[in-house]
Amino acid sequence: xxxHPNAFVFYIWSLIHWILGFFLVCQFIDVANETIVDxxxxxxxxxxxxxxxWLVLVVFDYLILAWLAILIVTxxxxxxxxxxxxxxxxxxxxxxxxxxxxxxxxHAWAIVISVISLFVALVPDKDLESQTxxxxxxxxxxxxxxxxxxxxxxxxxxCKGDLVGAAVIVVTLFGIALQQDDVIVRWASLGLGIKTVxxxxxxxxxxxxxxxxxxxxxxx
Numbered sequence: 001x002x003x004h005p006n007a008f009v010f011y012i013w014s015l016i017h018w019i020l021g022f023f024l025v026c027q028f029i030d031v032a033n034e035t036i037v038d039x040x041x042x043x044x045x046x047x048x049x050x051x052x053x054w055l056v057l058v059v060f061d062y063l064i065l066a067w068l069a070i071l072i073v074t075x076x077x078x079x080x081x082x083x084x085x086x087x088x089x090x091x092x093x094x095x096x097x098x099x100x101x102x103x104x105x106x107h108a109w110a111i112v113i114s115v116i117s118l119f120v121a122l123v124p125d126k127d128l129e130s131q132t133x134x135x136x137x138x139x140x141x142x143x144x145x146x147x148x149x150x151x152x153x154x155x156x157x158x159c160k161g162d163l164v165g166a167a168v169i170v171v172t173l174f175g176i177a178l179q180q181d182d183v184i185v186r187w188a189s190l191g192l193g194i195k196t197v198x199x200x201x202x203x204x205x206x207x208x209x210x211x212x213x214x215x216x217x218x219x220x
Contacts, residue, residue, distance in 0.1 A: 005175030019102040039083035047076040063121035074110040108168035149192040
């Protein structure tokens with residue numbers, strides 16, 4: 001498709017599978033029980049089953065059904081993401097790396113796949129003989145890129161400064177810029193990616209400054 005990222009971006013799937021493997025092990029540790037049972041529980045099971053269904057539907061070329069499946073996966077992961085972010089914040093490094101981190105990456109990647117799957121289902125395949133898409137396809141491509149960029153901004157400004165989720169979107173945008181030959185799509189994705197990186201750096205600096213101010217003892 002015209003917003004298909006470079007192959008290296010899809011290694012995010014491998015990363016997700018590895019860290020979810022650690023998450024599954026964490027279910028047998030008592031310290032994680034409350035968060036997993038109350039905040040994740042059946043939502044993860046349903047999302048895993050639907051994720052498998054999405055893959056089967058893609059293989060058999062049922063693209064609309066595949067998009068609906070991954071959309072539901074994204075919705076389920078959004079509930080998990082909300083629970084972890086606002087109801088069960090990390091209490092220690094164990095929570096941060098083995099419970100919260102997997103679902104931050106998974107949630108952002110599910111959104112990326114949902115956008116790409118919708119594009120695959122509704123927009124004609126890329127013509128290998130003519131690398132220049134029509135104006136309508138260019139507009140649809142830019143809209144899809146803007147949606148991804150807005151998601152990244154939401155992670156930064158609305159989700160307690162989630163730079164992990166934003167980073168997944170940035171990697172995708174850079175991957176699209178690297179893969180696509182169309183000038184508009186390439187520069188739009190590259191520009192949005194650079195802009196998001198700047199916002200991420202700014203947010204990180206602001207957080208660092210706030211932490212330093214809080215740690216600075218007050219002069220009596």
